[in-house]
Amino acid sequence: MEPRKPYDIDSLTDVALRVFADRGYDGASMDDVARAAGITKASIYHHVSGKEALLERGLGRALDALFAILDEPAARDGRAVDRLRHIVERVAETTLHLLPELTVLFRVHGASKSERNAVDRRRAFDRLVTDIIAQAQREGDVRRDLDPRLLARLIFGMSNSVVEWYRSGSLSREAIAHAVVALAFDGVTTR
Amino acid sequence: MEPRKPYDIDSLTDVALRVFADRGYDGASMDDVARAAGITKASIYHHVSGKEALLERGLGRALDALFAILDEPAARDGRAVDRLRHIVERVAETTLHLLPELTVLFRVHGASKSERNAVDRRRAFDRLVTDIIAQAQREGDVRRDLDPRLLARLIFGMSNSVVEWYRSGSLSREAIAHAVVALAFDGVTTR
Numbered sequence: 001m002e003p004r005k006p007y008d009i010d011s012l013t014d015v016a017l018r019v020f021a022d023r024g025y026d027g028a029s030m031d032d033v034a035r036a037a038g039i040t041k042a043s044i045y046h047h048v049s050g051k052e053a054l055l056e057r058g059l060g061r062a063l064d065a066l067f068a069i070l071d072e073p074a075a076r077d078g079r080a081v082d083r084l085r086h087i088v089e090r091v092a093e094t095t096l097h098l099l100p101e102l103t104v105l106f107r108v109h110g111a112s113k114s115e116r117n118a119v120d121r122r123r124a125f126d127r128l129v130t131d132i133i134a135q136a137q138r139e140g141d142v143r144r145d146l147d148p149r150l151l152a153r154l155i156f157g158m159s160n161s162v163v164e165w166y167r168s169g170s171l172s173r174e175a176i177a178h179a180v181v182a183l184a185f186d187g188v189t190t191r
Numbered sequence: 192m193e194p195r196k197p198y199d200i201d202s203l204t205d206v207a208l209r210v211f212a213d214r215g216y217d218g219a220s221m222d223d224v225a226r227a228a229g230i231t232k233a234s235i236y237h238h239v240s241g242k243e244a245l246l247e248r249g250l251g252r253a254l255d256a257l258f259a260i261l262d263e264p265a266a267r268d269g270r271a272v273d274r275l276r277h278i279v280e281r282v283a284e285t286t287l288h289l290l291p292e293l294t295v296l297f298r299v300h301g302a303s304k305s306e307r308n309a310v311d312r313r314r315a316f317d318r319l320v321t322d323i324i325a326q327a328q329r330e331g332d333v334r335r336d337l338d339p340r341l342l343a344r345l346i347f348g349m350s351n352s353v354v355e356w357y358r359s360g361s362l363s364r365e366a367i368a369h370a371v372v373a374l375a376f377d378g379v380t381t382r
Contacts, residue, residue, distance in 0.1 A: 027217045081380065106355075133379075142379050146370050153356050154349050154374050161348020164297075171341065179337050183345050187378035188324075188333050189272065 007037060009047050009057070016054040017100035021163075025055055025104060026111075055104065056114040062101040063121045065094050070128060080132050081141035087129060088184055092159045092177035096166060103163040126152055155184045198228060200238050200248070207245040208291035212354075216246055216295060217302075246295065247305040253292035254312045256285050261319060271323050272332035278320060279375055283350045283368035287357060294354040317343055346375045 005011075015037045019028045030051055034041040048054055069075055074086040095102045110116040130152045136142035142151070159180045166176065196202075206228045210219045221242055225232040239245055260266055265277040286293045301307040321343045327333040333342070350371045357367065 024215065024217060026215060141381060143373075143377075143381055146373060146379075147362070150362065150367070150370050151374070151379055153352065154370060155379070157352020157355070158345050158349035161344065161352065164348070165344050171338070176341070179341050179345060182334075182337060183342070183375070183378065185378045185380050186334075187374065187376045188337075188342055188346070189376050190332060190334055 004038070007039065007043070007047065012037060012044060012047055013054055013057045013061075014100075016051075017058045017104055020055065020058065021100040021103040024107070025051075052112055052114055055112075058101050058104050059108065059114060059118040062098060062105040063118060063125070065098055065101070066091065066125050067121075069094065070125075079141065080136035080139055084129070084132050084136055084142070085181060085185060087132070088155060088159065089177050089181045091156070092162065092180040093173055095159060095162055096173040096176060099163060099166065102160070106160050106163055126156070129156075158184060195229070198230065198234070198238065203228060203235060203238055204245055204248045204252075205291075207242075208249045208295055211246065211249065212291040212294040215298070216242075243303055243305055246303075249292050249295050250299065250305060250309040253289060253296040254309060254316070256289055256292070257282065257316050258312075260285065261316075270332060271327035271330055275320070275323050275327055275333070276372060276376060278323070279346060279350065280368050280372045282347070283353065283371040284364055286350060286353055287364040287367060290354060290357065293351070297351050297354055317347070320347075349375060 007015075012033075016028075016033045019032050019036050022028075023032060028051070030041050030044060033051070033054070034044055037044065069087055069090045072086070072090065075083050075090070077083070105118060105122065108115045108118050110119040126149075130148045133142060133148040133151050137144045137148060162176060162180075171179075198206075203224075207219075207224045210223050210227050213219075214223060219242070221232050221235060224242070224245070225235055228235065260278055260281040263277070263281065266274050266281070268274070296309060296313065299306045299309050301310040317340075321339045324333060324339040324342050328335045328339060353367060353371075
């Protein structure tokens with residue numbers, strides 16, 4: 001067996017996020033993280049000041065990935081409904097690609113400074129998407145009988161739910177992201 | 192100020208569920224429940240053996256309410272797609288009506304015997320709804336390009352998300368339940 005590559009701050013964050021996603025951030029201790037990493041707590045504190053610093057890095061990864069989607073050309077150019085479709089598909093893909101990061105983000109309730117900051121950034125993301133939905137309504141492509149904020153919450157509620165039930169090996173990430181878009185845009189009924 | 196009516200097991204469960212929904216079941220202590228109820232921990236133990244017994248009662252309420260929906264005439268008779276529509280609307284309404292109960296249920300991950308039992312009953316509920324979706328697909332009313340289990344997960348993922356963002360006083364419960372059905376069945380796009 002080859003000796004394990006020494007941990008750095010990024011690989012330690014990977015381990016910590018899996019522990020946080022599994023046990024809940026509040027329920028997880030630095031002892032749990034050390035055990036999962038197979039090193040001593042002292043070695044972890046060599047890299048990082050504590051549990052909240054690991055959480056902060058994880059939340060930063062999740063939010064940076066979400067905001068990067070809004071900068072993609074297909075999210076910026078074209079009709080609002082097409083931009084929205086691209087964003088919804090990429091958010092679902094990103095959720096599955098960064099599953100521990102997004103799992104932790106979606107469960108955060110603002111108990112600490114890092115968490116409140118993450119909640120604020122998430123709200124800003126939701127507002128930007130809500131504006132695109134409202135524009136798609138003005139352009140006549142999205143139904144106008146429902147509030148755009150409510151639509152954003154329900155679409156992302158559906159998409160975010162994958163962190164609760166996805167297990168690798170069943171359906172592919174692409175198939176799930178496709179299904180989220182299909183359901184959000186066209187519903188379950190046959191046309 | 193009138194003296195408070197003495198607690199019984201049901202009103203204590205009400206208090207405990209609000210505490211569990213607010214702080215998370217793992218993060219909540221019997222001290223928190225006693226503080227929220229404004230009585231001593233000893234008085235609580237007069238009514239109930241402990242925290243898990245309160246959780247068990249709460250989960251039982253949530254699951255009984257969900258299964259009761261399946262026994263309603265509109266969930267039993269008629270075309271599968273119409274039964275499904277009724278069930279989805281009533282699940283959303285029930286989630287908002289029993290918000291603390293359903294919040295706690297949706298976050299349960301099977302750490303104790305009561306929780307595992309609740310997870311099993313919830314899976315049984317999902318299977319019954321999945322069967323109705325599969326029947327609606329055979330009857331040609333629901334799209335057949337998506338797996339019925341995946342459709343059930345995404346629809347309830349959307350509906351269950353209300354426990355994360357609903358605050359009383361904004362939209363009515365009926366308006367939200369209507370939006371869940373509208374989005375799940377017809378999607379966001381104009382036809």
